[in-house]
Amino acid sequence: MIPESHRVLPTQYWHTLDDGRIQCDVCPRACKLREGQRGLCFVRGREDDQIMLYTWGRSSGFCIDPVEKKPLNHFLPGQPILSFGTAGCNLACKFCQNWDMSKSREMDTLADQALPEELAATAKQLGCIGIAYTYNDPVIFMEYAMDVADACHELGLKSVAVTAGYICAEPRAEFYRHMDAANVDLKGFTERFYKKICGGELAAVLETLEYLKHETDVWFEITNLLIPGENDSSAEIDAMTQWVVEHLGPDVPMHFSAFHPDWKMLDKPHTPPETLTRARDIALANGVRYPYTGNVYDTKGESTYCHNCGATLIERCWYTLGHWGLTDDGRCQQCHTPLPGVFNGPPGTWGPKRQMVRMHHRSTR
Incomplete structure:
Protein backbone atom coordinates (compact mmCIF):
# COMPACT_ATOMS: atom_id res chain seq x y z
CA MET A 1 0.00 0.00 0.00
CA ILE A 2 1.37 3.41 -0.97
CA PRO A 3 1.55 5.74 2.04
CA GLU A 4 -0.78 8.74 1.79
CA SER A 5 2.22 11.10 2.00
CA HIS A 6 3.62 9.59 -1.24
CA ARG A 7 0.40 9.57 -3.22
CA VAL A 8 -0.05 10.71 -6.81
CA LEU A 9 -3.01 13.07 -6.93
CA PRO A 10 -5.50 13.43 -9.81
CA THR A 11 -6.06 17.06 -10.80
CA GLN A 12 -8.95 18.93 -12.42
CA TYR A 13 -7.54 21.67 -14.67
CA TRP A 14 -7.08 19.93 -18.03
CA HIS A 15 -9.03 18.97 -21.13
CA THR A 16 -8.73 16.48 -23.98
CA LEU A 17 -7.76 17.72 -27.45
CA ASP A 18 -9.11 16.43 -30.76
CA ASP A 19 -5.83 14.64 -31.51
CA GLY A 20 -6.01 12.63 -28.28
CA ARG A 21 -3.50 14.66 -26.32
CA ILE A 22 -4.47 16.19 -22.98
CA GLN A 23 -3.78 19.89 -22.34
CA CYS A 24 -2.87 21.04 -18.84
CA ASP A 25 -4.79 24.22 -18.05
CA VAL A 26 -3.05 25.35 -14.86
CA CYS A 27 -0.69 27.85 -16.50
CA PRO A 28 -0.43 29.69 -19.83
CA ARG A 29 2.23 27.23 -21.01
CA ALA A 30 -0.65 24.84 -21.85
CA CYS A 31 1.47 21.68 -22.09
CA LYS A 32 -0.12 19.13 -24.46
CA LEU A 33 0.71 15.63 -23.32
CA ARG A 34 0.47 12.05 -24.47
CA GLU A 35 0.30 9.17 -22.05
CA GLY A 36 3.40 9.03 -19.82
CA GLN A 37 4.60 12.53 -20.65
CA ARG A 38 5.35 15.26 -18.09
CA GLY A 39 4.77 18.97 -18.50
CA LEU A 40 7.64 21.46 -18.48
CA CYS A 41 7.13 21.85 -14.73
CA PHE A 42 7.84 18.07 -14.49
CA VAL A 43 5.58 17.63 -11.46
CA ARG A 44 2.36 17.40 -13.47
CA GLY A 45 1.97 14.69 -16.07
CA ARG A 46 -0.43 12.48 -17.97
CA GLU A 47 -1.25 9.13 -16.44
CA ASP A 48 -4.36 7.00 -16.96
CA ASP A 49 -5.77 9.63 -19.32
CA GLN A 50 -5.76 12.47 -16.82
CA ILE A 51 -3.27 14.99 -15.43
CA MET A 52 -1.70 13.91 -12.15
CA LEU A 53 0.33 15.82 -9.54
CA TYR A 54 3.43 13.89 -8.43
CA THR A 55 4.56 16.05 -5.50
CA TRP A 56 1.57 16.01 -3.14
CA GLY A 57 2.92 15.60 0.38
CA GLU A 302 14.74 48.81 3.48
CA SER A 303 12.77 50.97 5.92
CA THR A 304 9.15 52.07 5.77
CA TYR A 305 8.07 55.71 5.95
CA CYS A 306 4.70 57.39 6.40
CA HIS A 307 3.61 58.73 3.04
CA ASN A 308 1.73 61.54 4.77
CA CYS A 309 4.20 63.02 7.27
CA GLY A 310 7.46 61.24 6.36
CA ALA A 311 8.00 59.68 9.81
CA THR A 312 9.94 56.42 10.02
CA LEU A 313 7.37 53.70 10.66
CA ILE A 314 9.51 50.54 10.48
CA GLU A 315 13.30 50.70 10.53
CA ARG A 316 14.99 47.64 9.00
CA CYS A 317 18.52 46.37 8.66
CA TRP A 318 18.92 42.93 7.03
CA TYR A 319 15.56 41.71 8.40
CA THR A 320 16.26 43.07 11.88
CA LEU A 321 13.69 45.64 12.97
CA GLY A 322 14.77 48.81 14.74
CA HIS A 323 12.60 51.85 15.42
CA TRP A 324 8.88 51.04 15.41
CA GLY A 325 6.60 53.99 14.70
CA LEU A 326 3.27 52.20 14.31
CA THR A 327 0.28 51.82 16.58
CA ASP A 328 -0.93 48.27 17.18
CA ASP A 329 -3.50 48.61 14.40
CA GLY A 330 -0.93 49.84 11.86
CA ARG A 331 -1.21 53.64 11.99
CA CYS A 332 1.54 56.25 12.08
CA GLN A 333 2.12 57.21 15.71
CA GLN A 334 2.68 60.85 14.69
CA CYS A 335 -0.15 61.62 12.27
CA HIS A 336 -2.34 58.47 12.60
CA THR A 337 -2.32 57.79 8.85
CA PRO A 338 -2.97 54.05 8.22
CA LEU A 339 -0.12 52.01 6.73
CA PRO A 340 -1.57 49.60 4.16
CA GLY A 341 -0.92 45.99 5.12
CA VAL A 342 -1.71 43.44 7.82
CA PHE A 343 -0.68 44.41 11.37
CA ASN A 344 -1.66 42.96 14.70
CA GLY A 345 -0.01 44.50 17.73
CA PRO A 346 3.73 44.90 18.39
Whole structure:
Protein backbone atom coordinates (compact mmCIF):
# COMPACT_ATOMS: atom_id res chain seq x y z
CA MET A 1 0.00 0.00 0.00
CA ILE A 2 1.37 3.41 -0.97
CA PRO A 3 1.55 5.74 2.04
CA GLU A 4 -0.78 8.74 1.79
CA SER A 5 2.22 11.10 2.00
CA HIS A 6 3.62 9.59 -1.24
CA ARG A 7 0.40 9.57 -3.22
CA VAL A 8 -0.05 10.71 -6.81
CA LEU A 9 -3.01 13.07 -6.93
CA PRO A 10 -5.50 13.43 -9.81
CA THR A 11 -6.06 17.06 -10.80
CA GLN A 12 -8.95 18.93 -12.42
CA TYR A 13 -7.54 21.67 -14.67
CA TRP A 14 -7.08 19.93 -18.03
CA HIS A 15 -9.03 18.97 -21.13
CA THR A 16 -8.73 16.48 -23.98
CA LEU A 17 -7.76 17.72 -27.45
CA ASP A 18 -9.11 16.43 -30.76
CA ASP A 19 -5.83 14.64 -31.51
CA GLY A 20 -6.01 12.63 -28.28
CA ARG A 21 -3.50 14.66 -26.32
CA ILE A 22 -4.47 16.19 -22.98
CA GLN A 23 -3.78 19.89 -22.34
CA CYS A 24 -2.87 21.04 -18.84
CA ASP A 25 -4.79 24.22 -18.05
CA VAL A 26 -3.05 25.35 -14.86
CA CYS A 27 -0.69 27.85 -16.50
CA PRO A 28 -0.43 29.69 -19.83
CA ARG A 29 2.23 27.23 -21.01
CA ALA A 30 -0.65 24.84 -21.85
CA CYS A 31 1.47 21.68 -22.09
CA LYS A 32 -0.12 19.13 -24.46
CA LEU A 33 0.71 15.63 -23.32
CA ARG A 34 0.47 12.05 -24.47
CA GLU A 35 0.30 9.17 -22.05
CA GLY A 36 3.40 9.03 -19.82
CA GLN A 37 4.60 12.53 -20.65
CA ARG A 38 5.35 15.26 -18.09
CA GLY A 39 4.77 18.97 -18.50
CA LEU A 40 7.64 21.46 -18.48
CA CYS A 41 7.13 21.85 -14.73
CA PHE A 42 7.84 18.07 -14.49
CA VAL A 43 5.58 17.63 -11.46
CA ARG A 44 2.36 17.40 -13.47
CA GLY A 45 1.97 14.69 -16.07
CA ARG A 46 -0.43 12.48 -17.97
CA GLU A 47 -1.25 9.13 -16.44
CA ASP A 48 -4.36 7.00 -16.96
CA ASP A 49 -5.77 9.63 -19.32
CA GLN A 50 -5.76 12.47 -16.82
CA ILE A 51 -3.27 14.99 -15.43
CA MET A 52 -1.70 13.91 -12.15
CA LEU A 53 0.33 15.82 -9.54
CA TYR A 54 3.43 13.89 -8.43
CA THR A 55 4.56 16.05 -5.50
CA TRP A 56 1.57 16.01 -3.14
CA GLY A 57 2.92 15.60 0.38
CA ARG A 58 6.55 15.82 -0.72
CA SER A 59 8.95 18.70 -0.09
CA SER A 60 12.52 19.67 -0.84
CA GLY A 61 12.94 20.74 2.80
CA PHE A 62 11.61 23.06 5.49
CA CYS A 63 13.01 26.05 7.33
CA ILE A 64 11.85 29.00 9.41
CA ASP A 65 12.50 32.46 7.92
CA PRO A 66 11.50 35.99 8.85
CA VAL A 67 8.39 36.93 6.89
CA GLU A 68 10.37 39.87 5.50
CA LYS A 69 12.49 37.38 3.54
CA LYS A 70 9.55 36.37 1.31
CA PRO A 71 9.73 39.44 0.93
CA LEU A 72 6.71 40.88 2.74
CA ASN A 73 7.32 44.13 4.60
CA HIS A 74 3.71 44.98 5.43
CA PHE A 75 2.47 41.59 6.64
CA LEU A 76 2.88 40.86 10.37
CA PRO A 77 6.44 42.30 10.51
CA GLY A 78 9.21 40.60 12.46
CA GLN A 79 7.40 37.28 12.70
CA PRO A 80 8.72 33.81 11.76
CA ILE A 81 7.09 31.76 9.02
CA LEU A 82 7.64 28.12 8.07
CA SER A 83 8.79 27.89 4.44
CA PHE A 84 8.89 24.98 2.03
CA GLY A 85 8.84 24.12 -1.66
CA THR A 86 8.81 21.07 -3.90
CA ALA A 87 10.60 20.33 -7.17
CA GLY A 88 10.04 21.76 -10.64
CA CYS A 89 8.81 25.05 -12.09
CA ASN A 90 6.62 26.25 -14.95
CA LEU A 91 9.07 28.94 -16.08
CA ALA A 92 12.62 28.55 -17.34
CA CYS A 93 14.39 31.59 -15.89
CA LYS A 94 18.06 31.58 -16.81
CA PHE A 95 18.92 33.41 -13.58
CA CYS A 96 17.04 31.07 -11.21
CA GLN A 97 18.56 31.25 -7.73
CA ASN A 98 16.82 28.08 -6.54
CA TRP A 99 17.66 26.05 -9.64
CA ASP A 100 18.70 22.96 -7.70
CA MET A 101 15.04 22.57 -6.67
CA SER A 102 13.06 24.35 -9.36
CA LYS A 103 14.95 22.71 -12.24
CA SER A 104 15.17 19.31 -10.61
CA ARG A 105 14.02 16.29 -12.60
CA GLU A 106 14.80 13.92 -9.77
CA MET A 107 12.12 13.02 -7.28
CA ASP A 108 14.95 12.22 -4.85
CA THR A 109 15.22 16.00 -4.44
CA LEU A 110 12.06 15.65 -2.37
CA ALA A 111 13.72 14.44 0.79
CA ASP A 112 10.90 15.17 3.24
CA GLN A 113 7.30 14.05 3.33
CA ALA A 114 4.54 15.65 5.33
CA LEU A 115 0.78 15.63 5.36
CA PRO A 116 -0.91 19.05 5.44
CA GLU A 117 -2.08 18.55 9.02
CA GLU A 118 1.48 17.69 10.10
CA LEU A 119 2.85 20.83 8.47
CA ALA A 120 0.27 23.10 10.06
CA ALA A 121 0.76 21.51 13.48
CA THR A 122 4.53 21.90 13.20
CA ALA A 123 4.23 25.57 12.22
CA LYS A 124 1.99 26.25 15.20
CA GLN A 125 4.23 24.31 17.60
CA LEU A 126 7.26 26.31 16.44
CA GLY A 127 5.51 29.64 16.98
CA CYS A 128 5.23 30.58 13.29
CA ILE A 129 2.49 32.83 11.94
CA GLY A 130 1.87 30.33 9.17
CA ILE A 131 3.40 28.68 6.13
CA ALA A 132 4.98 30.13 2.98
CA TYR A 133 5.04 28.17 -0.27
CA THR A 134 8.30 29.22 -1.86
CA TYR A 135 11.66 28.21 -3.45
CA ASN A 136 9.71 26.96 -6.47
CA ASP A 137 6.33 28.23 -7.61
CA PRO A 138 3.34 26.91 -5.63
CA VAL A 139 1.01 27.19 -8.63
CA ILE A 140 2.47 23.94 -9.96
CA PHE A 141 1.69 22.11 -6.71
CA MET A 142 -1.45 24.11 -6.04
CA GLU A 143 -3.52 21.16 -4.79
CA TYR A 144 -0.95 20.40 -2.09
CA ALA A 145 -0.56 24.08 -1.19
CA MET A 146 -4.32 24.55 -0.91
CA ASP A 147 -4.65 21.49 1.33
CA VAL A 148 -1.88 22.84 3.57
CA ALA A 149 -3.55 26.26 3.61
CA ASP A 150 -6.83 24.71 4.74
CA ALA A 151 -5.01 22.89 7.55
CA CYS A 152 -3.33 26.17 8.54
CA HIS A 153 -6.59 28.07 8.67
CA GLU A 154 -8.09 25.42 10.96
CA LEU A 155 -5.32 26.30 13.44
CA GLY A 156 -5.58 30.08 12.96
CA LEU A 157 -2.41 30.28 10.83
CA LYS A 158 -1.74 32.22 7.63
CA SER A 159 -0.75 31.01 4.16
CA VAL A 160 1.65 32.93 1.90
CA ALA A 161 2.33 32.27 -1.79
CA VAL A 162 5.71 33.31 -3.21
CA THR A 163 5.02 33.12 -6.91
CA ALA A 164 5.77 34.33 -10.42
CA GLY A 165 2.03 34.76 -11.00
CA TYR A 166 2.09 32.58 -14.13
CA ILE A 167 -1.30 30.90 -13.85
CA CYS A 168 -4.57 30.74 -15.79
CA ALA A 169 -7.75 32.46 -14.68
CA GLU A 170 -9.83 29.54 -13.34
CA PRO A 171 -7.13 27.85 -11.23
CA ARG A 172 -5.92 31.30 -10.16
CA ALA A 173 -9.29 32.09 -8.62
CA GLU A 174 -9.36 28.79 -6.71
CA PHE A 175 -5.73 29.02 -5.59
CA TYR A 176 -6.00 32.53 -4.14
CA ARG A 177 -9.20 31.74 -2.26
CA HIS A 178 -6.87 29.75 0.02
CA MET A 179 -4.11 32.39 0.38
CA ASP A 180 -3.79 35.26 2.87
CA ALA A 181 -0.79 36.99 1.31
CA ALA A 182 1.49 36.75 -1.70
CA ASN A 183 4.68 38.11 -3.13
CA VAL A 184 4.54 38.19 -6.93
CA ASP A 185 7.80 38.21 -8.85
CA LEU A 186 7.38 40.71 -11.69
CA LYS A 187 10.56 39.67 -13.47
CA GLY A 188 10.71 42.48 -16.00
CA PHE A 189 8.43 44.73 -18.00
CA THR A 190 8.91 43.67 -21.60
CA GLU A 191 7.61 40.65 -23.47
CA ARG A 192 11.14 40.29 -24.89
CA PHE A 193 12.61 39.74 -21.43
CA TYR A 194 9.95 37.23 -20.44
CA LYS A 195 10.30 35.27 -23.67
CA LYS A 196 14.11 35.35 -23.93
CA ILE A 197 15.10 35.03 -20.28
CA CYS A 198 12.12 33.36 -18.57
CA GLY A 199 10.33 31.35 -21.25
CA GLY A 200 7.00 32.97 -20.41
CA GLU A 201 4.70 35.89 -21.14
CA LEU A 202 4.45 39.21 -19.30
CA ALA A 203 0.75 39.74 -20.01
CA ALA A 204 -0.30 36.72 -17.94
CA VAL A 205 1.58 38.03 -14.89
CA LEU A 206 0.02 41.47 -15.20
CA GLU A 207 -3.40 39.81 -15.30
CA THR A 208 -2.60 38.03 -12.02
CA LEU A 209 -1.56 41.30 -10.38
CA GLU A 210 -4.74 43.04 -11.46
CA TYR A 211 -6.81 40.07 -10.31
CA LEU A 212 -5.20 40.14 -6.86
CA LYS A 213 -5.78 43.85 -6.47
CA HIS A 214 -9.30 44.17 -7.76
CA GLU A 215 -10.93 40.79 -7.09
CA THR A 216 -9.40 39.46 -3.85
CA ASP A 217 -8.56 40.50 -0.30
CA VAL A 218 -5.12 38.86 -0.51
CA TRP A 219 -2.38 41.17 0.73
CA PHE A 220 0.38 41.20 -1.90
CA GLU A 221 3.70 42.83 -2.64
CA ILE A 222 5.82 42.83 -5.80
CA THR A 223 9.47 41.87 -6.30
CA ASN A 224 11.55 42.96 -9.29
CA LEU A 225 15.02 41.39 -9.55
CA LEU A 226 17.19 43.82 -11.50
CA ILE A 227 19.73 42.15 -13.82
CA PRO A 228 22.45 44.38 -15.30
CA GLY A 229 21.91 44.95 -19.00
CA GLU A 230 18.67 42.95 -19.15
CA ASN A 231 15.82 44.66 -17.27
CA ASP A 232 17.46 47.49 -15.34
CA SER A 233 17.11 50.45 -17.68
CA SER A 234 15.53 53.60 -16.31
CA ALA A 235 12.98 53.51 -19.14
CA GLU A 236 11.80 50.00 -18.22
CA ILE A 237 11.62 50.77 -14.50
CA ASP A 238 9.75 53.98 -15.29
CA ALA A 239 7.21 52.13 -17.43
CA MET A 240 6.77 49.39 -14.83
CA THR A 241 6.23 51.69 -11.88
CA GLN A 242 3.83 53.90 -13.84
CA TRP A 243 1.83 50.80 -14.73
CA VAL A 244 1.74 49.68 -11.09
CA VAL A 245 0.38 53.03 -9.88
CA GLU A 246 -2.14 53.28 -12.70
CA HIS A 247 -3.46 49.70 -12.50
CA LEU A 248 -2.82 48.67 -8.88
CA GLY A 249 -2.64 51.98 -7.03
CA PRO A 250 0.15 53.64 -5.03
CA ASP A 251 -0.01 51.40 -1.95
CA VAL A 252 1.33 48.08 -3.32
CA PRO A 253 4.89 47.72 -1.96
CA MET A 254 7.60 47.09 -4.56
CA HIS A 255 10.91 45.38 -3.77
CA PHE A 256 13.82 46.09 -6.13
CA SER A 257 16.21 43.23 -5.49
CA ALA A 258 19.88 42.66 -6.36
CA PHE A 259 20.85 39.90 -8.78
CA HIS A 260 23.80 37.60 -8.20
CA PRO A 261 25.24 35.33 -10.92
CA ASP A 262 23.59 31.91 -10.92
CA TRP A 263 22.32 29.01 -13.03
CA LYS A 264 22.72 29.98 -16.72
CA MET A 265 23.63 33.64 -16.15
CA LEU A 266 27.04 33.33 -14.55
CA ASP A 267 28.46 35.89 -16.97
CA LYS A 268 26.41 38.77 -15.57
CA PRO A 269 27.80 40.97 -12.78
CA HIS A 270 26.14 41.57 -9.43
CA THR A 271 23.61 44.38 -9.44
CA PRO A 272 25.29 47.60 -8.20
CA PRO A 273 23.56 49.10 -5.14
CA GLU A 274 23.15 52.38 -7.00
CA THR A 275 20.91 50.60 -9.55
CA LEU A 276 18.51 49.65 -6.77
CA THR A 277 18.56 53.17 -5.38
CA ARG A 278 17.85 54.56 -8.85
CA ALA A 279 14.90 52.17 -9.24
CA ARG A 280 13.55 53.18 -5.84
CA ASP A 281 13.85 56.87 -6.73
CA ILE A 282 12.01 56.35 -10.02
CA ALA A 283 9.26 54.45 -8.21
CA LEU A 284 8.87 57.24 -5.65
CA ALA A 285 8.75 59.87 -8.39
CA ASN A 286 5.99 57.91 -10.14
CA GLY A 287 3.87 57.69 -7.01
CA VAL A 288 4.79 54.29 -5.53
CA ARG A 289 4.57 55.01 -1.81
CA TYR A 290 6.46 51.99 -0.52
CA PRO A 291 9.43 51.05 -2.74
CA TYR A 292 12.24 49.00 -1.16
CA THR A 293 15.73 47.82 -2.01
CA GLY A 294 16.68 44.21 -1.32
CA ASN A 295 19.68 41.86 -1.12
CA VAL A 296 21.94 44.80 -0.17
CA TYR A 297 22.78 46.65 3.02
CA ASP A 298 20.64 49.77 2.77
CA THR A 299 18.76 50.79 5.91
CA LYS A 300 17.17 53.77 4.17
CA GLY A 301 15.96 51.65 1.26
CA GLU A 302 14.74 48.81 3.48
CA SER A 303 12.77 50.97 5.92
CA THR A 304 9.15 52.07 5.77
CA TYR A 305 8.07 55.71 5.95
CA CYS A 306 4.70 57.39 6.40
CA HIS A 307 3.61 58.73 3.04
CA ASN A 308 1.73 61.54 4.77
CA CYS A 309 4.20 63.02 7.27
CA GLY A 310 7.46 61.24 6.36
CA ALA A 311 8.00 59.68 9.81
CA THR A 312 9.94 56.42 10.02
CA LEU A 313 7.37 53.70 10.66
CA ILE A 314 9.51 50.54 10.48
CA GLU A 315 13.30 50.70 10.53
CA ARG A 316 14.99 47.64 9.00
CA CYS A 317 18.52 46.37 8.66
CA TRP A 318 18.92 42.93 7.03
CA TYR A 319 15.56 41.71 8.40
CA THR A 320 16.26 43.07 11.88
CA LEU A 321 13.69 45.64 12.97
CA GLY A 322 14.77 48.81 14.74
CA HIS A 323 12.60 51.85 15.42
CA TRP A 324 8.88 51.04 15.41
CA GLY A 325 6.60 53.99 14.70
CA LEU A 326 3.27 52.20 14.31
CA THR A 327 0.28 51.82 16.58
CA ASP A 328 -0.93 48.27 17.18
CA ASP A 329 -3.50 48.61 14.40
CA GLY A 330 -0.93 49.84 11.86
CA ARG A 331 -1.21 53.64 11.99
CA CYS A 332 1.54 56.25 12.08
CA GLN A 333 2.12 57.21 15.71
CA GLN A 334 2.68 60.85 14.69
CA CYS A 335 -0.15 61.62 12.27
CA HIS A 336 -2.34 58.47 12.60
CA THR A 337 -2.32 57.79 8.85
CA PRO A 338 -2.97 54.05 8.22
CA LEU A 339 -0.12 52.01 6.73
CA PRO A 340 -1.57 49.60 4.16
CA GLY A 341 -0.92 45.99 5.12
CA VAL A 342 -1.71 43.44 7.82
CA PHE A 343 -0.68 44.41 11.37
CA ASN A 344 -1.66 42.96 14.70
CA GLY A 345 -0.01 44.50 17.73
CA PRO A 346 3.73 44.90 18.39
CA PRO A 347 6.24 43.50 15.87
CA GLY A 348 8.03 40.21 16.25
CA THR A 349 11.75 39.92 16.92
CA TRP A 350 12.72 36.94 14.76
CA GLY A 351 15.45 38.86 12.92
CA PRO A 352 17.59 37.52 10.07
CA LYS A 353 18.18 33.98 11.33
CA ARG A 354 17.14 30.89 9.38
CA GLN A 355 16.26 27.71 11.25
CA MET A 356 16.16 24.34 9.50
CA VAL A 357 13.30 22.05 10.45
CA ARG A 358 12.96 18.28 10.31
CA MET A 359 9.46 16.86 10.13
CA HIS A 360 8.36 14.16 12.57
CA HIS A 361 5.94 11.92 10.71
CA ARG A 362 3.13 9.91 12.13
CA SER A 363 2.66 6.38 10.82
CA THR A 364 0.58 6.02 7.65
CA ARG A 365 0.04 2.29 8.09
